[in-house]
Amino acid sequence: xxxxxxEMLEEEPLKSFEPLAPGWYPxxxxxxxxxxxxxxxxxxxxxFEITAxxxxxxxVWTNYNVWHPDTNVVEIAQRQISDLxxxxxxxxxxxxxxxxxxKHLDVQLKVEEGNGTYAPKNKVVxxxxxPGQPPVKQAVNGAAAADDPPW
Numbered sequence: 365x366x367x368x369x370x371e372m373l374e375e376e377p378l379k380s381f382e383p384l385a386p387g388w389y390p391x392x393x394x395x396x397x398x399x400x401x402x403x404x405x406x407x408x409x410x411x412f413e414i415t416a417x418x419x420x421x422x423x424v425w426t427n428y429n430v431w432h433p434d435t436n437v438v439e440i441a442q443r444q445i446s447d448l449x450x451x452x453x454x455x456x457x458x459x460x461x462x463x464x465x466x467k468h469l470d471v472q473l474k475v476e477e478g479n480g481t482y483a484p485k486n487k488v489v490x491x492x493x494x495p496g497q498p499p500v501k502q503a504v505n506g507a508a509a510a511d512d513p514p515w
Contacts, residue, residue: 383475383486396461406431451491
């Protein structure tokens with residue numbers, strides 16, 4: 365008979381998979397992956413990990429249709445990724461999405477209701493620079509911002 369020779373561990377609290385309440389949350393980008401939809405369209409998926417102490421470790425995923433055949437859908441995805449990139453403190457969209465991994469920002473979540481097949485879930489609806497992060501300086505016609513040193 366196999367022997368078990370250890371003390372019983374402390375009981376862990378149950379983890380909730382209920383959506384987080386709508387609002388702003390500090391987050392870090394954990395991963396970026398290329399996925400394919402059931403319709404066969406490629407898209408970029410970004411995983412955000414919430415870092416607020418009371419819900420730290422919760423994760424939210426957002427899909428960006430940057431390779432969709434409909435140009436209007438692609439434009440929406442490009443606008444979302446541009447907003448995300450600005451919130452991360454970058455001045456241009458990186459050529460490799462993995463450059464976003466490890467970046468801190470705030471994400472605004474809302475609750476997307478379930479439809480019978482899927483349970484309610486969080487959806488990222490906006491981004492902003494996390495407190496303590498330097499704001500992005502915008503160039504004017506390709507020139508440095510007025511308060512940039514000349515070197």
